[in-house]
Amino acid sequence: MADTAREADQYGQYLQGQMLEAEMLAAKHNLGVGDLAELRKHQNPESMAAAAKQMADNRSRDAEL
Numbered sequence: 001m002a003d004t005a006r007e008a009d010q011y012g013q014y015l016q017g018q019m020l021e022a023e024m025l026a027a028k029h030n031l032g033v034g035d036l037a038e039l040r041k042h043q044n045p046e047s048m049a050a051a052a053k054q055m056a057d058n059r060s061r062d063a064e065l
Contacts, residue, residue, distance in 0.1 A: 029056035
């Protein structure tokens with residue numbers, strides 16, 4: 001039982017960290033709240049950062065058109 005509680009706590013901490021990272025990247029790249037779900041689909045900070053940059057670059061390019 002203690003292992004299950006510890007695993008649940010660790011998973012909760014992972015999800016909280018993932019949310020904080022997504023929020024930080026959204027702010028850094030001027031993305032919206034609606035983009036957070038897309039960013040949270042990524043499993044690690046590196047892929048999340050790459051996705052945020054790609055999203056921002058795509059929007060910037062689209063705005064120029």
